[in-house]
Amino acid sequence: AIDPALGATRTTCPYCGVGCGVLATPDNNGGAAIAGDPEHPANFGRLCSKGSALGETLGLEDRLLYPMIRCSKGTMERIAWSDALDHVAHRFAHIVKRDGPGAVAFYLSGQLLTEDYYVANKLMKGFIGSANVDTNSRLCMASSVAGHRRAFGADTVPGCYEDLDAADLLVLVGSNAAWCHPVLFQRMLANKQARGARMVVIDPRRTDTAGDADLFLGLKPGTDTALFSGLLVALADSGALDSDYIAHHTSGFDEALARAKSIAGSVGATALATGLSEQEVADFFQMFKSSPRVVTLYSQGVNQSAQGTDKVNAIINCHLATGRIGKPGASPFSLTGQPNAMGGREVGGLANQLAAHMAFTPPDIDRVRRFWKAPRIATHEGLKAVQMFEAIAKGEIKALWVMGTNPAVSLPDADAARAALKKLELFVVSENVLSNDTVNAGVHVLLPAQAWGEKSGTVTNSERRISRQRAFLRAPGETKPDWWIVGEVAKRLGFGPAFDFKSAAEVFREHAALSAFENGGGRDFDIGALTSLSDEEFDELTPVMWPIRAGDSAPQQRFFANGGFFANDHRARFIAPEIPALRSETTAGRPLRLNTGRIRDQWHTMTRSGTSPRLGQHLPEPFVEIHPDDAIRYGVDDDSFARVTTDYGQCTLKVAVSERQQRGMLFAPIHWSEATASTARVGALVAPITDPFSGQPENKATPASIVPY
Numbered sequence: 001a002i003d004p005a006l007g008a009t010r011t012t013c014p015y016c017g018v019g020c021g022v023l024a025t026p027d028n029n030g031g032a033a034i035a036g037d038p039e040h041p042a043n044f045g046r047l048c049s050k051g052s053a054l055g056e057t058l059g060l061e062d063r064l065l066y067p068m069i070r071c072s073k074g075t076m077e078r079i080a081w082s083d084a085l086d087h088v089a090h091r092f093a094h095i096v097k098r099d100g101p102g103a104v105a106f107y108l109s110g111q112l113l114t115e116d117y118y119v120a121n122k123l124m125k126g127f128i129g130s131a132n133v134d135t136n137s138r139l140c141m142a143s144s145v146a147g148h149r150r151a152f153g154a155d156t157v158p159g160c161y162e163d164l165d166a167a168d169l170l171v172l173v174g175s176n177a178a179w180c181h182p183v184l185f186q187r188m189l190a191n192k193q194a195r196g197a198r199m200v201v202i203d204p205r206r207t208d209t210a211g212d213a214d215l216f217l218g219l220k221p222g223t224d225t226a227l228f229s230g231l232l233v234a235l236a237d238s239g240a241l242d243s244d245y246i247a248h249h250t251s252g253f254d255e256a257l258a259r260a261k262s263i264a265g266s267v268g269a270t271a272l273a274t275g276l277s278e279q280e281v282a283d284f285f286q287m288f289k290s291s292p293r294v295v296t297l298y299s300q301g302v303n304q305s306a307q308g309t310d311k312v313n314a315i316i317n318c319h320l321a322t323g324r325i326g327k328p329g330a331s332p333f334s335l336t337g338q339p340n341a342m343g344g345r346e347v348g349g350l351a352n353q354l355a356a357h358m359a360f361t362p363p364d365i366d367r368v369r370r371f372w373k374a375p376r377i378a379t380h381e382g383l384k385a386v387q388m389f390e391a392i393a394k395g396e397i398k399a400l401w402v403m404g405t406n407p408a409v410s411l412p413d414a415d416a417a418r419a420a421l422k423k424l425e426l427f428v429v430s431e432n433v434l435s436n437d438t439v440n441a442g443v444h445v446l447l448p449a450q451a452w453g454e455k456s457g458t459v460t461n462s463e464r465r466i467s468r469q470r471a472f473l474r475a476p477g478e479t480k481p482d483w484w485i486v487g488e489v490a491k492r493l494g495f496g497p498a499f500d501f502k503s504a505a506e507v508f509r510e511h512a513a514l515s516a517f518e519n520g521g522g523r524d525f526d527i528g529a530l531t532s533l534s535d536e537e538f539d540e541l542t543p544v545m546w547p548i549r550a551g552d553s554a555p556q557q558r559f560f561a562n563g564g565f566f567a568n569d570h571r572a573r574f575i576a577p578e579i580p581a582l583r584s585e586t587t588a589g590r591p592l593r594l595n596t597g598r599i600r601d602q603w604h605t606m607t608r609s610g611t612s613p614r615l616g617q618h619l620p621e622p623f624v625e626i627h628p629d630d631a632i633r634y635g636v637d638d639d640s641f642a643r644v645t646t647d648y649g650q651c652t653l654k655v656a657v658s659e660r661q662q663r664g665m666l667f668a669p670i671h672w673s674e675a676t677a678s679t680a681r682v683g684a685l686v687a688p689i690t691d692p693f694s695g696q697p698e699n700k701a702t703p704a705s706i707v708p709y
């Protein structure tokens with residue numbers, strides 16, 4: 001864990017899903033020097049601007065250092081840990097007894113460590129008996145999870161980062177990887193440079209990523225399914241299918257092809273549906289057909305959609321149809337946004353999953369019930385994020401515990417989410433900071449959690465690689481690990497024996513043992529080989545991919561090159577997607593569509609990255625990007641202020657006139673909040689429209705208007 005030669009602690013970056021290894025050398029004054037870990041296989045020593053500025057974000061300004069409770073005068077007052085925990089447990093128990101387990105909920109975060117996630121999920125699903133435990137990862141990659149499960153029978157990422165080095169064609173769909181997964185993007189560029197790999201970027205917005213593309217396809221929003229349906233038809237028409245693979249390892253191909261033909265049966269029809277030229281479409285199809293080694297990477301532009309799951313499956317269909325899956329340099333590849341979105345998926349942090357990738361099916365429920373000795377285990381799926389906050393607004397959920405996330409900024413229709421929080425009978429937040437928009441929405445109990453650099457456990461990155469996050473700073477004040485906080489409440493609820501964890505290592509061993517329980521049940525997620533790690537071995541754990549089953553000498557790097565899917569018949573499913581259509585309409589009053597996303601140097605709601613002066617220099621203030629023709633049409637000038645309005649809210653933003661934007665589209669970054677800039681809480685503008693399979697909201701196409709301010 002500590003490299004004696006360097007005096008540095010090996011840990012992992014807390015920002016994006018690339019999961020870069022970091023060397024942190026404390027300065028014994030509360031700070032640390034930060035460098036990339038040359039031995040970590042995610043980054044081999046490289047860090048992006050956010051990772052390299054981590055040392056600037058370690059101060060204690062605005063930190064929450066001890067528990068606080070809202071007293072009768074309405075102010076927040078300091079309280080002892082034992083009293084805070086007693087209060088939370090007592091109030092949860094009272095509400096569950098009075099209104100049933102469905103009246104309480106946890107809302108978690110892809111920033112939590114796997115051990116935190118595991119204990120929270122175990123308490124809510126296993127012992128309180130409700131599956132109302134969801135996570136901000138629902139806003140990030142839930143459509144990929146649903147797409148994987150529909151196609152593969154499990155939430156399995158088939159490829160690995162080495163595929164990006166080996167691919168001859170890299171197709172990025174709805175991904176600004178140059179800004180959002182920078183170290184991985186550099187790896188792709190290195191492949192371009194060293195091996196001549198080609199890159200296609202598919203995005204309504206001409207991002208920095210598009211600047212390095214051999215072919216940029218600026219398609220109309222919401223038409224990805226049409227493009228990949230057209231590709232499936234073109235592959236079939238030109239004899240580019242892998243008929244053996246389709247026959248031996250899949251089902252549903254004919255239906256999917258028939259649907260694809262009805263969506264985009266030719267190059268011309270695809271061009272018409274997507275707004276691309278026939279030449280652009282034909283060039284892309286030819287590049288895909290002629291490159292046996294293709295990796296298609298997709299991110300929020302695909303996932304954050306009311307048809308996100310169908311888009312994921314339309315992409316996977318093309319890889320299955322050509323056998324381009326699980327082979328070196330050939331795979332569909334979901335880029336996860338957050339550092340531990342994958343770890344959350346592994347422990348059942350989503351309301352529609354059980355732990356260890358198990359589902360709410362009778363055999364899986366029974367298996368987890370027996371393992372946890374949890375007779376009251378939840379027996380059906382809980383409410384997904386957007387539904388959860390709607391249930392809070394309706395008074396159906398009365399107690400909520402938010403851990404490490406800021407839903408009053410990040411949820412769609414964030415004003416409604418914030419108003420819902422104010423209705424709660426019990427509103428608990430575990431946080432690093434004293435104040436943010438969620439805390440300021442009427443929290444009743446504030447619990448101080450350890451932050452990055454202080455806490456210890458594991459995270460899993462986009463390629464299924466589990467890495468250690470290690471503490472290298474003394475935990476300040478009375479801050480505690482999240483797994484400890486949840487465990488202490490569980491003990492006070494009367495579930496002591498099941499939550500008697502002394503360390504993150506103990507939690508991890510139980511998580512590993514559950515994954516391998518009854519021989520892993522034939523599932524994809526099985527880390528049985530890590531079940532008996534000693535505390536020392538856990539501390540020294542080097543980055544390792546899953547699965548690594550008991551007895552395995554090495555992890556399995558890829559899946560499905562020779563079939564072996566996780567459905568009962570071991571076949572993959574081709575999915576016939578719905579006809580692509582945005583679920584909202586533009587009108588005379590809302591003639592534009594608002595796309596939201598990230599900028600290069602900020603992270604989420606800026607509670608950490610916003611403290612770095614260096615990161616603040618890149619794009620220092622909230623803005624809205626608009627095409628020059630639209631700027632003229634709507635009378636807004638570059639660098640002036642404008643008001644952007646949707647049916648859900650409005651923001652005042654600086655105008656950035658740019659050819660990167662399509663006509664008819666606006667782009668605004670998600671990071672600012674009332675805590676950082678009072679007029680730019682962009683989540684308040686986003687429609688709470690969700691995908692029917694994944695529950696993921698459509699953050700990319702809300703009807704909007706713009707006027708000069």
Ligand code: SF4
Nearest residue numbers: 013015016020048051
């Ligand atoms: Fe951190 Fe992601 Fe940058 Fe790597 S690429 S340093 S994980 S933000």
